[in-house]
Amino acid sequence: MRRDCKRKIVTAKNIGFCSGVDRAINLAEEYAKKFNRVLTLDALLHNEEELKRLEREGVFPVNKVDLLSGDVILLPAHGATKEENDKAKKRFKKVIDTTCPLVLRTVKIIEQLKKEGYKIVIVGDKGHRETKVLSNTAGDSLIGVFKKAEEINGDSFVKVGIVAQSTVFLEDLFEVAKKFIELSKEVRFFNTVCEETLRRQSEAVEIAKNVECMIVIGGKSSANSNRLYELVRRVNKNSFFIQNESNLNTEELKRYCSIGIASGTSTPSWLIKNVIERLQKV
Numbered sequence: 214m215r216r217d218c219k220r221k222i223v224t225a226k227n228i229g230f231c232s233g234v235d236r237a238i239n240l241a242e243e244y245a246k247k248f249n250r251v252l253t254l255d256a257l258l259h260n261e262e263e264l265k266r267l268e269r270e271g272v273f274p275v276n277k278v279d280l281l282s283g284d285v286i287l288l289p290a291h292g293a294t295k296e297e298n299d300k301a302k303k304r305f306k307k308v309i310d311t312t313c314p315l316v317l318r319t320v321k322i323i324e325q326l327k328k329e330g331y332k333i334v335i336v337g338d339k340g341h342r343e344t345k346v347l348s349n350t351a352g353d354s355l356i357g358v359f360k361k362a363e364e365i366n367g368d369s370f371v372k373v374g375i376v377a378q379s380t381v382f383l384e385d386l387f388e389v390a391k392k393f394i395e396l397s398k399e400v401r402f403f404n405t406v407c408e409e410t411l412r413r414q415s416e417a418v419e420i421a422k423n424v425e426c427m428i429v430i431g432g433k434s435s436a437n438s439n440r441l442y443e444l445v446r447r448v449n450k451n452s453f454f455i456q457n458e459s460n461l462n463t464e465e466l467k468r469y470c471s472i473g474i475a476s477g478t479s480t481p482s483w484l485i486k487n488v489i490e491r492l493q494k495v
C-alpha cells in the first residue's frame with residue numbers, strides 16, 4: 214500500500230565501476246574502436262547488462278583461447294593464468310592484459326612467498342576467476358582455497374603465507390588466518406582485500422541502517438555484489454538485489470519513504486541511473 218510521504222532516495226557515494234573494472238572497460242572500448250571487433254577471455258567483468266552493451270560495441274567474450282585466433286584478445290580484470298596468457302600470445306597478434314593492478318600485486322606476493330619456502334593459503338571462492346589465477350600461481354605450494362575457517366582440517370604446517378581474493382569478507386579472512394596461526398609454526402599474513410570493496414561495504418551498511426529499504430544493483434555472477442547484498446540484509450531486512458530497473462517491485466516499494474542504493478564494483482553508472490529514474494516515478 215502506498216505511504217503518503219515525500220520519498221527520499223539515498224545513493225551511495227562509492228558506486229559504479231571500481232578503478233580496476235573502469236580500466237578494463239576503457240581498454241576494451243579503445244581496442245574495439247580500432248579493430249571493430251575484439252575478444253575477451255571469459256567475461257571481462259561480472260555484469261550481464263554491461264556485457265550486452267559491450268557486445269554492441271564489438272566486444273565478445275570467449276571461454277577458451279585454444280580454439281580461436283585473431284587480431285586482439287583482452288585478458289579479464291580478474292586476471293589470467295600463465296598458461297592462458299601463453300596460449301593467447303601464440304594465437305593472437307595483440308594480447309591486452311586488463312588484470313587489475315591489485316590482483317597482480319597478490320600474484321607477486323604469492324610468487325615471493327613461494328621463493329621463501331612458504332606454503333600458500335588463499336581465502337576466497339573456489340570457482341572464481343581471480344582465485345583460479347591465484348591458485349595457479351601458487352601451484353604445488355597451494356595448501357588450499359578456503360571460504361570459511363570451518364573448511365580447514367587439522368593438519369599442521371611449518372611456514373604458511375595467507376592471501377585473499379580481493380572481495381572476501383574481512384571476518385572470514387581473519388577467521389581463516391586465526392586457524393592457521395593455531396596450526397602452523399610460522400604464518401605470514403597479507404590483507405589483500407581491495408580497499409574500494411571495503412569502502413563500499415561500510416558505506417552501504419551505514420545507509421542500510423538508516424533507510425526503510427535498501428537496493429543493491431549488481432550482476433548475478435558478481436561476487437562482490439552478492440556479498441554487498443548479504444551484508445546490507447544483515448542490518449535491513451527490506452533489502453533487494455536487482456540486476457536492472459525491470460526487477461524493481463514498484464508495488465512493494467510504494468510502502469517505503471526512504472530507499473538506499475548501492476552497487477557492486479562492476480555495475481555501470483548508466484544502469485544505476487536507469488534504476489534511480491524508475492524509482493523516482495514510484
Ligand code: SF4
Pocket residue numbers: 231232233234290291313314315316379380407408409410437478
Ligand atoms: S574490486 Fe578492487 S581488486 Fe577487484 S577489480 Fe576492482 S579495484 Fe581491482
